[in-house]
Amino acid sequence: MKSIKDQYELTDFVKDMTAAVETEQDDAALVSKAEHLVGKLIQNKSWFPSEKIAPNRDHYARYSLYVDPLDRFEVLALVWAPGQSTPLHDHDGTWGVEGVFNGRIKVTNYLQSEKISEDVVKLRYSGTMTVGEHSTGQLLPPADCHILEAADDQSAITIHVYGKQLNKFKIFQPLNDKGAFKAYDHEVGYTTKLH
Numbered sequence: 001m002k003s004i005k006d007q008y009e010l011t012d013f014v015k016d017m018t019a020a021v022e023t024e025q026d027d028a029a030l031v032s033k034a035e036h037l038v039g040k041l042i043q044n045k046s047w048f049p050s051e052k053i054a055p056n057r058d059h060y061a062r063y064s065l066y067v068d069p070l071d072r073f074e075v076l077a078l079v080w081a082p083g084q085s086t087p088l089h090d091h092d093g094t095w096g097v098e099g100v101f102n103g104r105i106k107v108t109n110y111l112q113s114e115k116i117s118e119d120v121v122k123l124r125y126s127g128t129m130t131v132g133e134h135s136t137g138q139l140l141p142p143a144d145c146h147i148l149e150a151a152d153d154q155s156a157i158t159i160h161v162y163g164k165q166l167n168k169f170k171i172f173q174p175l176n177d178k179g180a181f182k183a184y185d186h187e188v189g190y191t192t193k194l195h
């Protein structure tokens with residue numbers, strides 16, 4: 001059995017991610033490395049800050065865990081109360097990784113298949129899955145649109161890493177035309193523990 005000091009925790013993850021952004025040559029290699037590291041991080045629960053497990057009443061909580069000082073990646077915890085979900089959204093052109101820390105999350109994926117105009121895109125549905133504790137997934141444009149929602153009326157916590165500080169993204173609403181979606185700019189911030 002590993003002692004506490006041998007367990008992989010957030011400071012180890014940040015050190016390894018920093019090395020990865022300094023050495024990996026392309027986003028596909030980097031996102032795979034990040035997914036592997038998130039998989040390690042979510043094996044151990046002891047590092048998680050206790051003040052960041054509280055859900056929000058109105059929508060999923062979005063807690064910052066780390067922002068790289070050179071803005072090459074950030075780490076977030078999203079906390080889901082039963083029934084909470086995201087809209088269909090992208091990640092502002094960057095890569096992303098998610099890992100389920102506890103609970104279960106339903107993921108519905110879309111691929112950006114065509115840009116029709118500045119604010120209209122075609123998205124192609126690429127599958128729905130419900131994933132449980134210790135599962136990981138990755139997003140790499142153009143396969144970078146999804147809906148996340150708490151599954152089974154349970155609360156959940158997920159860990160997310162993005163290729164920059166994500167303070168805005170696009171959300172998509174279906175138009176009449178099959179597969180066409182109108183894109184809206186959406187700004188996001190962090191949940192503070194006062195909520």
Ligand SMILES: [Fe+2]
Nearest residue numbers: 089090091146
């Ligand atoms: Fe997302």
